[in-house]
Amino acid sequence: MNIDKLNDYRKDIRKITYSKEQGNHAIALVTERVDNELFVRLVADRTVHIVF
Incomplete structure (x- = not known):
């Protein structure tokens, strides 16, 4: 998958679920509606783990 062609x-x-490490090293589990712009930022964030 090519991130540059994500819109294709x-x-x-x-709606996706992901975990994100907070500044105090706590882990937050988040479920939210995500557009392509936010999805690309989440994929690039090393503190985020998307639940598939």
Whole structure:
């Protein structure tokens, strides 16, 4: 999958679940609707783990 062609693969806003490490090293589990712009930022963030 090429992140530059994400709009070809993912055309709508979707609800995803991911964990994110906080500044105090606590882990937050988040479920939210994510557009392509936010999805790309989450994928690039090393403190985020997307639950598939």
